[in-house]
Amino acid sequence: MERGTGLSAEKKRPIGRGGAARTLATPSSKPPPQSDPVSTSRMSARQSRSLRLIMLPLLIVALWQLAAEFQLYNTVLLPPPERVATAAWSLLLSGELIRHLVDSLRRIAVANLVAFVTAVPLGILMGRYRPFEDFMDGFLNIIRPIPPLAWIPLAILWFGLGEKSVVFITLISAFFALLINTIAGVRSVDKSLPRAALTLGASQRDVIRDIIVPATLPHIFTGLRIALGVSWMSIVAAELIAASSGLGYMISYYREVLRSDLILVGMLSIGLIGFAMDRGLVWLEGRLLPWRTRLEM
Amino acid sequence: MTPKLEISAVTKDYAPLRGGLAVRALDNVAFSVSEGEFVSLLGPSGCGKSTLLMLIAGFERTSRGHISVDGREVTAPGADRGLVFQDYALFPWKSLIENVMYGPLKRGLPRRTCEEIARRYIDLVGISGFENHYPHQLSGGMRQRCALARSVANDPAVLLMDEPLAAIDALTRNTLQEEILRVCDARDGRPRKTVIYVTHSIDEAVFLSDRIVLMSPRPGRVFDIIDVDLPSPRTDATRQHPEFHALTKRIWESLKIYAKPE
Numbered sequence: 001m002e003r004g005t006g007l008s009a010e011k012k013r014p015i016g017r018g019g020a021a022r023t024l025a026t027p028s029s030k031p032p033p034q035s036d037p038v039s040t041s042r043m044s045a046r047q048s049r050s051l052r053l054i055m056l057p058l059l060i061v062a063l064w065q066l067a068a069e070f071q072l073y074n075t076v077l078l079p080p081p082e083r084v085a086t087a088a089w090s091l092l093l094s095g096e097l098i099r100h101l102v103d104s105l106r107r108i109a110v111a112n113l114v115a116f117v118t119a120v121p122l123g124i125l126m127g128r129y130r131p132f133e134d135f136m137d138g139f140l141n142i143i144r145p146i147p148p149l150a151w152i153p154l155a156i157l158w159f160g161l162g163e164k165s166v167v168f169i170t171l172i173s174a175f176f177a178l179l180i181n182t183i184a185g186v187r188s189v190d191k192s193l194p195r196a197a198l199t200l201g202a203s204q205r206d207v208i209r210d211i212i213v214p215a216t217l218p219h220i221f222t223g224l225r226i227a228l229g230v231s232w233m234s235i236v237a238a239e240l241i242a243a244s245s246g247l248g249y250m251i252s253y254y255r256e257v258l259r260s261d262l263i264l265v266g267m268l269s270i271g272l273i274g275f276a277m278d279r280g281l282v283w284l285e286g287r288l289l290p291w292r293t294r295l296e297m
Numbered sequence: 298m299t300p301k302l303e304i305s306a307v308t309k310d311y312a313p314l315r316g317g318l319a320v321r322a323l324d325n326v327a328f329s330v331s332e333g334e335f336v337s338l339l340g341p342s343g344c345g346k347s348t349l350l351m352l353i354a355g356f357e358r359t360s361r362g363h364i365s366v367d368g369r370e371v372t373a374p375g376a377d378r379g380l381v382f383q384d385y386a387l388f389p390w391k392s393l394i395e396n397v398m399y400g401p402l403k404r405g406l407p408r409r410t411c412e413e414i415a416r417r418y419i420d421l422v423g424i425s426g427f428e429n430h431y432p433h434q435l436s437g438g439m440r441q442r443c444a445l446a447r448s449v450a451n452d453p454a455v456l457l458m459d460e461p462l463a464a465i466d467a468l469t470r471n472t473l474q475e476e477i478l479r480v481c482d483a484r485d486g487r488p489r490k491t492v493i494y495v496t497h498s499i500d501e502a503v504f505l506s507d508r509i510v511l512m513s514p515r516p517g518r519v520f521d522i523i524d525v526d527l528p529s530p531r532t533d534a535t536r537q538h539p540e541f542h543a544l545t546k547r548i549w550e551s552l553k554i555y556a557k558p559e
Binding site: 190192193195196197200201206210211214215217258287290291 | 354356374379387390399403447488
């Protein structure tokens with residue numbers, strides 16, 4: 001539950017080292033600079049890392065194309081990369097891909113926003129007040145094992161086919177990811193910190209706002225990354241059944257007309273967008289929580 | 298004159314865990330501390346010295362007996378009892394100056410005043426120049442200096458210190474002992490700080506204290522209170538003073554029966 005993928009740990013280490021180097025810095029009244037003097041060598045390290053990252057995908061695409069050229073498999077079932085690229089280009093030009101993408105993204109944004117404003121406060125209260133957690137726990141632990149997809153029939157009954165049902169399904173999965181990480185975050189706050197605040201004159205409310213929330217932010221970020229990940233999983237399934245737009249709908253539509261190239265375009269779009277969103281969050285976390293490097297050292 | 302801090306017949310029991318017996322952490326502990334006094338609580342682990350400190354801080358309630366500061370009974374944590382932790386407990390997302398400003402801000406002082414106070418105390422503990430660094434960028438010694446500044450800047454009636462130097466390397470520790478005394482001295486028209494200092498180091502207790510409360514374990518009891526008549530200010534020379542050696546020897550003699558392996 002600590003994090004969705006190993007990516008963040010790798011990503012963080014160089015920042016952590018930068019922090020350690022700055023510990024030895026001479027005193028200055030200015031905040032320590034973001035980049036350190038060795039940034040040139042770090043830059044090339046980053047470039048070679050990007051190169052390694054992209055090597056395997058390129059290799060796979062090359063082998064795939066070759067296999068198709070030499071008719072090693074049935075290209076109706078798996079069109080060559082070249083055809084997928086052409087299909088992607090035409091979908092882009094017609095605006096269809098963008099339209100489906102925007103619909104899916106909008107649903108994910110709404111679902112995660114609602115999940116965020118409900119799960120984070122609830123998680124903070126549950127993590128902070130044991131009796132409240134006991135009160136909520138029985139109910140939530142029965143709801144949690146139910147896969148979001150099992151809610152689809154009920155969601156359609158309640159909200160009908162369309163936007164609301166899809167948002168509801170996505171919301172359920174994002175909600176629990178955020179809730180569990182927030183509770184874990186509150187639990188892991190060093191017990192001395194609220195105590196220190198109390199002996200400095202803080203009220204119980206101050207402790208929540210000044211101590212618990214900022215100390216839990218790294219876990220909330222992790223929760224958000226996981227929530228976005230599971231959002232894509234459930235939104236596609238929800239759109240397959242309960243919507244007439246979105247990337248999930250697009251994939252299922254082109255299955256019916258047997259256009260495997262366009263199915264692949266939909267799948268790869270999800271992969272790329274999901275990856276970009278996760279990187280974006282990691283970047284944002286680094287910017288918003290520079291002190292967090294401590295935890296990685 | 299009422300004592301600054303009064304501990305009268307304090308007993309603390311912990312509820313039994315799963316069918317075991319209740320644990321008595323403190324048994325009928327009583328002593329008082331007057332304004333400006335530096336009192337150490339010294340004893341082997343399990344003697345309840347940290348428990349007593351937590352009771353004074355107000356994080357836990359006594360099972361019997363009372364604790365009062367300036368005649369008011371302790372019922373909850375408050376800014377009149379500052380606490381310095383062994384693990385510093387600096388807020389990692391705040392820079393040093395923001396850490397030190399936290400208490401004054403909570404008292405409702407204007408931001409500019411808080412900043413002035415914070416700068417003055419950061420300077421006093423010798424870490425000026427690092428105001429805008431984050432705690433993780435500093436050594437343990439510097440973090441503890443900052444934590445000390447944060448507590449003292451808030452001008453508590455009583456300053457509680459829970460083994461603040463236990464995690465500090467030995468060379469830095471001696472310097473920091475003198476620093477603690479200097480920082481707690483009278484200044485700006487305010488009297489010398491009243492300090493309750495928990496430690497398990499005999500040398501440290503003798504070097505710092507006006508009085509030492511010796512405690513024995515299971516249940517925690519006060520078995521002796523020792524006056525330390527060493528000249529002030531305490532300096533490196535203090536550590537060579539015959540009285541210093543006499544006292545450390547005497548305290549060791551009375552504590553060593555608890556140092557046996559069990």
